[in-house]
Amino acid sequence: MKAWLTFSPSIVNKAIISNLVKNYDITFNILRADITPKGGKMLIEISGTQQKQAVEFMEKEGIHLNPINKVVKKDEEKCIDCGACISLCPVEAIKPAEDWTVEVDDLKCIGCSFCTNSCPTRAIRVME
Ligand code: SF4
Numbered sequence: 001m002k003a004w005l006t007f008s009p010s011i012v013n014k015a016i017i018s019n020l021v022k023n024y025d026i027t028f029n030i031l032r033a034d035i036t037p038k039g040g041k042m043l044i045e046i047s048g049t050q051q052k053q054a055v056e057f058m059e060k061e062g063i064h065l066n067p068i069n070k071v072v073k074k075d076e077e078k079c080i081d082c083g084a085c086i087s088l089c090p091v092e093a094i095k096p097a098e099d100w101t102v103e104v105d106d107l108k109c110i111g112c113s114f115c116t117n118s119c120p121t122r123a124i125r126v127m128e
């Protein structure tokens, strides 16, 4: 699952993430992070057998968790492989393939919609 974690100033200095990785059977990837002593946000991707327990632990420790349930879809009939959407994607979910067509990786997408407005043929859409 992918989710935004929000840290309040009171928990920024707690070793929540290191305890999480140490104590639960999960793989934890940080996709983006913007955290200062005043608090902040982190975009994460977690997988593994103890995801549910890991989420419960984070919430118990005071992290506000906002799961991302959006997926991006590209209409192959409409896409002209112009590449206009590639550089706009903050998580590199859109890439050129070896044959120079444009590929979209649903699993990496965080549903930001930056790509949708750039598409000249309206071939790319974000859905719940
Ligand atoms: S919605 Fe955002 S994250 Fe998903 S493919 Fe488009 S630009 Fe990338």
Ligand code: SF4
Pocket: 074, 078, 079, 080, 081, 082, 083, 084, 085, 086, 102, 118, 119, 120, 121, 122, 123, 124
């Ligand atoms: S901007 Fe639209 S047409 Fe161009 S590569 Fe992306 S999805 Fe295809």
